[in-house]
Amino acid sequence: LRKDYVQTVIMVIVTIVIVVVFWYGLRAAFRTEHPLLAVASGSMEPVLYKGDLILVQGVENALEIHVAPKGDNSPGDIIVFHKPTYPPDLIVHRAVGNGTDTSYYLITQGDANPGPDGWRVRESDIIGKYTGVKVPLLGHIALFFEPLQVKVAFILLWIVLLIILELVPLSREKVEESQTESKPL
Numbered sequence: 001l002r003k004d005y006v007q008t009v010i011m012v013i014v015t016i017v018i019v020v021v022f023w024y025g026l027r028a029a030f031r032t033e034h035p036l037l038a039v040a041s042g043s044m045e046p047v048l049y050k051g052d053l054i055l056v057q058g059v060e061n062a063l064e065i066h067v068a069p070k071g072d073n074s075p076g077d078i079i080v081f082h083k084p085t086y087p088p089d090l091i092v093h094r095a096v097g098n099g100t101d102t103s104y105y106l107i108t109q110g111d112a113n114p115g116p117d118g119w120r121v122r123e124s125d126i127i128g129k130y131t132g133v134k135v136p137l138l139g140h141i142a143l144f145f146e147p148l149q150v151k152v153a154f155i156l157l158w159i160v161l162l163i164i165l166e167l168v169p170l171s172r173e174k175v176e177e178s179q180t181e182s183k184p185l
Contacts, residue, residue, distance in 0.1 A: 038139030
């Protein structure tokens, strides 16, 4: 009984450790904080769709990013960057131009958008570039858990579920024990 509980706790801890090691391994291998990213809008259709999970490779500097106008024979790289007007948001758009004022910057545009974005993407905003590897629809799971409240509720639900799964066998064993004790021989 206690042995089952300990095995469950060990299994949960091992699973958490494996997930954390995998995540940090991906971050190190792809040189970026966000090696996997869920596409949050349809602005890159038909190349990327909302809910696609994409693999992102970090870049050392912005000069590693191929820039070309939309519709060019060799289109620019699809990059991931912090939205200049609201840095917590990550944007997935194509590099369609560049320039220099006080520093080097990129001009970006979603493939489904009629014109370039209304901001300049500085090198410090760049997370990385899309590797060409995607898993359709899997990103919807990450998008569902996007708000912090949903993450907390999900974790609490799992904790309650684990507790229930541990208590139900305990109560069944107690009932069975009491039934066997009360039976006359």
